Amino acid sequence: MTELEAGRAQGLAPLRGGSVLQRYRDVLIALVAFAVLASLPLLTGSKALLDFVIRCSAYGLFATSLNLLVGYTGLTSFGHGMFFGLGAYSFGLIMQKLGVPIPVAFVATLAITAVIAAVIGAICVRLKEIYFAFVTLAFQMLIHSTILSWASFTGGDQGLRGGISRPVFLGIDLANHVHLYIASCALLILGLLGMRQIAQSPFGYTLRMIRDNAARASFLGIDVWRAKLTVFVLAALFAAMGGMVMALFVSGAYPEFAYWTISGEGIFINMLGGVSTFLGPMVGTVLLLLLNDTVTRFTEYHGIVLGVVILFFALGLRKGLLDFVAEWFSQRRDAGEGR
Amino acid sequence: MLEIRNLAKSFGGVKATNDVTLDFPDGSLTAVIGPNGAGKSTFFNLITGALKPDAGEVLLDGVDLAGRSPPEIVRHGIGRAFQVASIFKSLTVQETMLAAVSADQRSSAMLHKRFPLAETRDRAEHVMELLGLAGKRHRTAATLSHGDQKLLDIALALVLEPKVLLLDEPTAGMGPEERWRMIDKVRELWDTQKITVVFIEHDMDIVFKIAPKIVVLCYGRILATGTPDEIRNNSAVIEAYLGTEHAGAAA
Numbered sequence: 215m216t217e218l219e220a221g222r223a224q225g226l227a228p229l230r231g232g233s234v235l236q237r238y239r240d241v242l243i244a245l246v247a248f249a250v251l252a253s254l255p256l257l258t259g260s261k262a263l264l265d266f267v268i269r270c271s272a273y274g275l276f277a278t279s280l281n282l283l284v285g286y287t288g289l290t291s292f293g294h295g296m297f298f299g300l301g302a303y304s305f306g307l308i309m310q311k312l313g314v315p316i317p318v319a320f321v322a323t324l325a326i327t328a329v330i331a332a333v334i335g336a337i338c339v340r341l342k343e344i345y346f347a348f349v350t351l352a353f354q355m356l357i358h359s360t361i362l363s364w365a366s367f368t369g370g371d372q373g374l375r376g377g378i379s380r381p382v383f384l385g386i387d388l389a390n391h392v393h394l395y396i397a398s399c400a401l402l403i404l405g406l407l408g409m410r411q412i413a414q415s416p417f418g419y420t421l422r423m424i425r426d427n428a429a430r431a432s433f434l435g436i437d438v439w440r441a442k443l444t445v446f447v448l449a450a451l452f453a454a455m456g457g458m459v460m461a462l463f464v465s466g467a468y469p470e471f472a473y474w475t476i477s478g479e480g481i482f483i484n485m486l487g488g489v490s491t492f493l494g495p496m497v498g499t500v501l502l503l504l505l506n507d508t509v510t511r512f513t514e515y516h517g518i519v520l521g522v523v524i525l526f527f528a529l530g531l532r533k534g535l536l537d538f539v540a541e542w543f544s545q546r547r548d549a550g551e552g553r
Numbered sequence: 554m555l556e557i558r559n560l561a562k563s564f565g566g567v568k569a570t571n572d573v574t575l576d577f578p579d580g581s582l583t584a585v586i587g588p589n590g591a592g593k594s595t596f597f598n599l600i601t602g603a604l605k606p607d608a609g610e611v612l613l614d615g616v617d618l619a620g621r622s623p624p625e626i627v628r629h630g631i632g633r634a635f636q637v638a639s640i641f642k643s644l645t646v647q648e649t650m651l652a653a654v655s656a657d658q659r660s661s662a663m664l665h666k667r668f669p670l671a672e673t674r675d676r677a678e679h680v681m682e683l684l685g686l687a688g689k690r691h692r693t694a695a696t697l698s699h700g701d702q703k704l705l706d707i708a709l710a711l712v713l714e715p716k717v718l719l720l721d722e723p724t725a726g727m728g729p730e731e732r733w734r735m736i737d738k739v740r741e742l743w744d745t746q747k748i749t750v751v752f753i754e755h756d757m758d759i760v761f762k763i764a765p766k767i768v769v770l771c772y773g774r775i776l777a778t779g780t781p782d783e784i785r786n787n788s789a790v791i792e793a794y795l796g797t798e799h800a801g802a803a804a
Binding site (some may be wrong): 348415 | 598603622624627632633635637657660661662665666667668670709
């Protein structure tokens, strides 16, 4: 009896401390990452490098939010880019037309995105795999054509021109390049922390159950539809955050931000980096942007090169880069345990 | 007490469940047998909400659950395991149990805390011990043996602390020795947990040995109900299903 209890306590001990420790560890990693990124302007005067990090922030938020759907829930959305575009346009329009402080526009954009995502999600998440993929794609095209045809409001195919005014708030001047850089990094780190919390919460494990076996989840008393809708809206919010970073970066918004190719790039990033780890999409983002920037410098046929890389990852590896690393580590651990 | 009243379900012209009325008293252990296509699985699916009945009632302690959704019926206390182990292949045994308890405690939508919640541990631990899965807690479900996957499936149902546990062929796909181990486990669970257990089984030796009460389904109807001896000697059952192998002489 005592032996049994001892065994039980042993099994539980690492578990009990584990979940709390894990949270502190994540916050610590985030702080270190932010400190490193924030000190970059002190070390280098390269504007191009800082621009690169800002773009990584925008795309990284977007791609990681897509992974909440694809990797964690098994919902392969082909239209997730609509929320990237929606974020950029909502934010840009609110700043241009209303001239409110930036934090107000930020929150208002998230609210608008939540409402629209809830409506679109309510229609889409009931659908099975391929239908879900294509109906989300259809909604993306709908939003894209609305932006194109409602020229008086959105600027049509010219986009939101004339720049987005960036009034100073709390001593932060986003018209200043370094301020914008630090703000982008902060949004990226906060966004990643938020999504990490979602992934590691009880809700995150509900998502994994739905991905593995939705029917069984419902026989455990889980409302599958509601959980899918919730994650659809949450993912849309983080994608919109990415869109806002982009809008601030280019000081405008363009129809390409809402075009289906953005969704395609998101999927590609997830394939590159891998969907089985939380940071896979972040690694994929850096890889894709690096690849894109270097290849376009050397050849005008960059589409061919990118296509070959896609084929290599999709057909050759059948998984993303971090998937490989994670697998290697778990194999080593298993070998170490002597199994 | 689980009472089934005039339950009916048709697929096209086929009456898969035809006017079935049955009582399962609290704490009873019942085997459901019948030839292939007799409507055994359909019967389970109707009770658990996987299918909606055309007519009839499913009363659990007087509350009619017929036609409600699976999550609702589970919350009222009817748990089930599946013929083909229905598990979460990428979760570990321990994660599976903890997540199931979370679902039962209505914290499965919680965002602001980390998984697993402290209050889910004792129940998860208890059921893992009960089914002998505690030593395999860190194994990913997909890597478990077939038998352990079936046990995990049953553990998933059991961890919700159901009043009624429906087991759809707990021994499906197992070798002879493994079968007996599994069915001894089922019997032990029934003994110790004091819950109502209904199970579908094809192996007549197992059924006659451990089930105090047997229900025979045939073409969606109840052909007979009774103790093993009554069933063994029932001429209609012998003719439709048993043949002479298990017939009266053996008793």
